[in-house]
Amino acid sequence: LAGRSIAPSGEPTPKLSKYLAGCAAKLTGKCGAEIFLSFSGNNNNPSDSCCQKLVTTGIDCHNAFTEFLEAKEPQENPSKISLRSLDIWNHCVAVAAKP
DSSP: OOOEEEEEEEEOOOHHHHHHHHHHTSSOOOHHHHHHHHSSTTTTOOOHHHHHHHHHOOHHHHHHHHHHHHHHHSSSSSHHHHHHHHHHHHHHHHHHOOO
């Protein structure tokens, strides 16, 4: 997603909300929660099965999830969230590439 899609209120714009809903529909609730928790300070990566689902959603969905999290967690350093997002994505791509 090019640029920010977050309204000044910190809420996703309606267009982003619809896009996020489509992305989230590709994940199970369990995997969505697992991926969300992977952003916490424990540095645990999502399970292999959830990584497969994340990669299936695509990088644009992953980036939209990251933007949403940055907007919802103002106390966190956005660069920390972005770096963790990159770590999670790279880990999951490597998992998905395994035969």
